[in-house]
Amino acid sequence: MQTDLVAALDIGGTKIAGALVEGDGTILARSQRPTPAQESGDTVMRAVGEVLGELTASPRWERVHAVGIGSAGPVDASAGTVSPVNVPGWRDFPLVERVRAATGGLPVELIGDGVAITAAEHWQGAARGHDNALCMVVSTGVGGGLVLGGRLHPGPTGNAGHIGHISVELDGDACPCGARGCVERIASGPNIARRALENGWLPGPDGDVSAASVAAAARAGDPVAMASFERAAQALAAGIAATATLVEIDIAVVGGGVGKAGEVLFAPLRLALRDYATLSFVRSLTVTPAQMGTDAGLVGAAAAALAAQGAGAVTTTAAV
Amino acid sequence: MQTDLVAALDIGGTKIAGALVEGDGTILARSQRPTPAQESGDTVMRAVGEVLGELTASPRWERVHAVGIGSAGPVDASAGTVSPVNVPGWRDFPLVERVRAATGGLPVELIGDGVAITAAEHWQGAARGHDNALCMVVSTGVGGGLVLGGRLHPGPTGNAGHIGHISVELDGDACPCGARGCVERIASGPNIARRALENGWLPGPDGDVSAASVAAAARAGDPVAMASFERAAQALAAGIAATATLVEIDIAVVGGGVGKAGEVLFAPLRLALRDYATLSFVRSLTVTPAQMGTDAGLVGAAAAALAAQGAGAVTTTAAV
Numbered sequence: 354m355q356t357d358l359v360a361a362l363d364i365g366g367t368k369i370a371g372a373l374v375e376g377d378g379t380i381l382a383r384s385q386r387p388t389p390a391q392e393s394g395d396t397v398m399r400a401v402g403e404v405l406g407e408l409t410a411s412p413r414w415e416r417v418h419a420v421g422i423g424s425a426g427p428v429d430a431s432a433g434t435v436s437p438v439n440v441p442g443w444r445d446f447p448l449v450e451r452v453r454a455a456t457g458g459l460p461v462e463l464i465g466d467g468v469a470i471t472a473a474e475h476w477q478g479a480a481r482g483h484d485n486a487l488c489m490v491v492s493t494g495v496g497g498g499l500v501l502g503g504r505l506h507p508g509p510t511g512n513a514g515h516i517g518h519i520s521v522e523l524d525g526d527a528c529p530c531g532a533r534g535c536v537e538r539i540a541s542g543p544n545i546a547r548r549a550l551e552n553g554w555l556p557g558p559d560g561d562v563s564a565a566s567v568a569a570a571a572r573a574g575d576p577v578a579m580a581s582f583e584r585a586a587q588a589l590a591a592g593i594a595a596t597a598t599l600v601e602i603d604i605a606v607v608g609g610g611v612g613k614a615g616e617v618l619f620a621p622l623r624l625a626l627r628d629y630a631t632l633s634f635v636r637s638l639t640v641t642p643a644q645m646g647t648d649a650g651l652v653g654a655a656a657a658a659l660a661a662q663g664a665g666a667v668t669t670t671a672a673v
Numbered sequence: 674m675q676t677d678l679v680a681a682l683d684i685g686g687t688k689i690a691g692a693l694v695e696g697d698g699t700i701l702a703r704s705q706r707p708t709p710a711q712e713s714g715d716t717v718m719r720a721v722g723e724v725l726g727e728l729t730a731s732p733r734w735e736r737v738h739a740v741g742i743g744s745a746g747p748v749d750a751s752a753g754t755v756s757p758v759n760v761p762g763w764r765d766f767p768l769v770e771r772v773r774a775a776t777g778g779l780p781v782e783l784i785g786d787g788v789a790i791t792a793a794e795h796w797q798g799a800a801r802g803h804d805n806a807l808c809m810v811v812s813t814g815v816g817g818g819l820v821l822g823g824r825l826h827p828g829p830t831g832n833a834g835h836i837g838h839i840s841v842e843l844d845g846d847a848c849p850c851g852a853r854g855c856v857e858r859i860a861s862g863p864n865i866a867r868r869a870l871e872n873g874w875l876p877g878p879d880g881d882v883s884a885a886s887v888a889a890a891a892r893a894g895d896p897v898a899m900a901s902f903e904r905a906a907q908a909l910a911a912g913i914a915a916t917a918t919l920v921e922i923d924i925a926v927v928g929g930g931v932g933k934a935g936e937v938l939f940a941p942l943r944l945a946l947r948d949y950a951t952l953s954f955v956r957s958l959t960v961t962p963a964q965m966g967t968d969a970g971l972v973g974a975a976a977a978a979l980a981a982q983g984a985g986a987v988t989t990t991a992a993v
Contacts, residue, residue: 427953436953485829499920501826508921509805510954519915520949523842523854523907531951532914534843587843594852595839599916600819601828629840631851633747633756634830 358416359658360408360456362401363650364424364448365466366390366439371404372648373413374655378477380648382411394442398451405455420452420461421658423469423650426496430463430511462654462661464498464511466490469653470608470645471498471514472505476656478644479606487593487602488643489516491618492609495537495589501600505660517541521591539588542611549581568614582614583621590625597635608643615642678736679978680728680776682721683970684744684768685786686710686759691724692968693733694975698797700968702731714762718771725775740772740781741978743789743970746816750783750831782974782981784818784831786810789973790928790965791818791834792825796976798964799926807913807922808963809836811938812929815857815909821920825980837861841911859908862931869901888934902934903941910945917955928963935962 357376362369366388373382384407386400408414425437433449449461464472471480471488480486480500489497495517499506506513517537518530525534538544542564549567554577556562557570570578593605611618622640630638645652677696682689686708693702704727706720728734745757753769769781784792791800791808800806800820809817815837819826826833837857838850845854858864862884869887874897876882877890890898913925931938942960950958965972 429954501821506821506920508954509923510921512952512954513919513921515918515952515954518952519918520841520911521843523845523911525843532949591840591843595915596919598835598839599833600826600920601830601833603829629852632832632835632838634749634828634832 357418357659357662358413359655359662360405360417360420360459361651361654361658362404362420362422362452363466363469363654364388364401364422364435364437365650366425366437369400369404370651371408372651372655373408373411373417374652376659378652378655380651381413382408384408388440390440392442394446397440397442398446401452402455405452409456418459419658419662420456420459421654421656422448422452422461422463423466423654423657424448424463426465426467426512426515428463428465428511430507431509433461433463435463460661462658464507464654464657465496466650467496467514468498468505468507468511469657470496470649471500471653472656472660473645473649473653474606474608474643475500475505477652478649479641480604483604485600485602486604486606487514487516487596488606488608489612490609491540491589491607491611492542495541499596499600499602505657507657516592516596519592519595521588521595536588536592540585540611545581545585545611548584549578552577552580554578554581564611564614568617571617579617582617585611586618586621587625590622591629593638593640594626594629594635597630597638598632601634603638605638605640606643607640608645608649612643677738677979677982678733679975679982680725680737680740681971681974681978682724682740682742682772683786683789683974684708684721684742684755684757685970686745686757689720689724690971691728692971692975693728693731693737694971696979698972698975700971701733702728704728708760710760712762714766717760717762718766721772722775725772729776738779739978739982740776740779741974741976742768742772742781742783743786743974743977744768744783746785746787746832746835748783748785748831750827751829753781753783755783780981782978784827784974784977785816786970787816787834788818788825788827788831789977790816790969791820791973792976792980793965793969793973794926794928794963795820795825797972798969799961800924803924805920805922806924806926807834807836807916808926808928809932810929811860811909811927811931812862815861819916819920819922825977827977836912836916839912839915841908841915856908856912860905860931865901865905865931868904869898872897872900874898874901884931884934888937891937899937902937905931906938906941907945910942911949913958913960914946914949914955917950917958918952921954923958925958925960926963927960928965928969932962
């Protein structure tokens with residue numbers, strides 16, 4: 354059977370990836386360019402054009418009937434524009450219109466990158482079969498997305514699930530977003546490393562002061578390193594519990610570089626979740642590591658395009 | 674035209690109210706009993722039965738085709754049970770089954786009271802015409818509900834929107850729910866009064882130490898009373914901003930006794946919201962007082978029953 358075929362774009366501050374994706378999630382063709390993040394908006398768009406050019410040159414292109422884009426945020430799906438924090442040349446950049454023009458007028462679906470990861474985890478990863486889920490990426494930043502009632506919930510502008518910037522510490526440290534005590538300000542990789550260093554943790558002879566290095570120290574029993582992960586876990590737990598209390602989710606999937614720290618993160622996270630997820634309807638909430646790899650953004654963008662076309666991906670039915 | 678007619682029940686710790694409600698929201702018949710909250714579960718159910726008995730005796734009852742229940746929580750809509758904190762005789766009490774039996778097998782829709790208020794505000798009140806809204810009740814406790822994508826979002830168990838028990842102060846004071854620093858622990862009426870008293874506020878000669886009395890003092894310029902409302906506003910702002918950041922809402926409706934404090938609450942709330950709702954897609958979020966009166970619970974329960982029957986209330990279309 355000839356299945357649906359869509360094009361997917363995963364646009365981040367480091368790379369622009371593209372692929373042709375079958376209706377079952379199989380990736381058939383790929384293209385990639387580094388993101389010229391500090392260049393002009395037109396230069397960044399040229400890189401996107403090159404990625405699309407390689408995809409449209411594929412003999413399979415004629416079967417492509419829609420394009421899905423997962424982009425670093427903020428995005429504005431209602432306006433079709435993107436303003437990625439790390440790509441200053443793009444502010445309210447009309448990405449949807451440009452991609453539509455470059456693909457002969459195909460329908461284009463735009464979502465934030467956290468929402469894209471969520472679509473992927475729900476379709477093929479750790480959130481499969483869950484009608485109500487939060488999926489998170491904990492790395493340099495903290496992002497996320499929601500599945501509610503069996504469907505992706507991008508929200509009107511495609512940014513829903515932005516758990517990194519909810520405040521869990523009213524009077525906490527100032528966050529670059531302008532607020533205080535955001536989950537990201539406490540739980541991101543750089544903040545885990547900063548807090549460990551501030552409290553006296555000393556890196557090894559290689560001088561590696563990344564969160565991965567703190568995680569290694571925590572695994573080896575370093576109490577300061579462990580405490581920094583525990584504080585991150587506490588903030589993540591409060592954020593996850595808040596999400597569950599607000600919209601009722603039964604699973605939180607945690608991925609990204611910090612998510613890969615394993616039990617150093619997940620053990621205190623499970624403990625802290627008991628402290629903050631207290632109401633009867635959130636008590637059975639579980640946390641679990643992400644399953645999708647580096648293709649999550651592409652697969653999720655494809656899922657969103659397929660769902661928008663009514664192909665049924667990202668619904669529970671398709672996921673089972 | 675003969676419109677839809679449903680029965681509605683609003684069950685709280687103080688009273689059990691019932692009504693017959695037309696498809697346009699008109700209340701045609703009413704019944705009410707005090708809640709025998711400290712009695713056995715069967716005694717409480719007997720009071721519900723009396724309310725229903727008065728409604729079924731109405732000549733209009735033959736037109737009733739569904740029942741909506743808004744109940745003090747927690748509820749479990751998936752199991753059809755309720756466990757209201759202030760009604761100890763009801764724990765996992767099979768209210769849906771009992772009401773169905775008492776009404777000759779009519780379909781019964783159960784939601785939490787915060788969700789019911791939200792359905793009412795969306796249908797006929799301050800959230801009318803808003804596809805994405807948070808409605809809150811700030812009084813002895815803090816409750817709420819969500820409208821997402823033009824529809825009520827009760828969540829699988831009917832408890833979604835429980836904003837009073839999200840933590841906005843990771844290391845804050847212990848909350849009776851078991852967590853710390855919950856919005857309710859900072860912003861509820863009793864906590865506004867407690868904080869004012871702790872910080873040296875003195876009640877007037879009538880000895881009234883309610884939040885309403887603190888509000889009157891704040892309006893008269895008492896700095897301690899004002900500070901207590903400002904702290905409540907800060908917690909509410911963090912919670913509202915978190916909700917917007919997680920699910921994208923464009924309006925937050927605040928009702929309940931504390932909501933009636935007026936600008937003493939709303940002025941600092943609007944200011945604090947600027948501090949916490951910082952991302953581009955939440956910056957245009959507004960807060961506004963609730964419009965529905967004491968019938969909100971009944972009207973909302975009716976709206977939920979009508980929506981479940983596909984009558985279209987609680988959708989934006991019907992609301993416009």
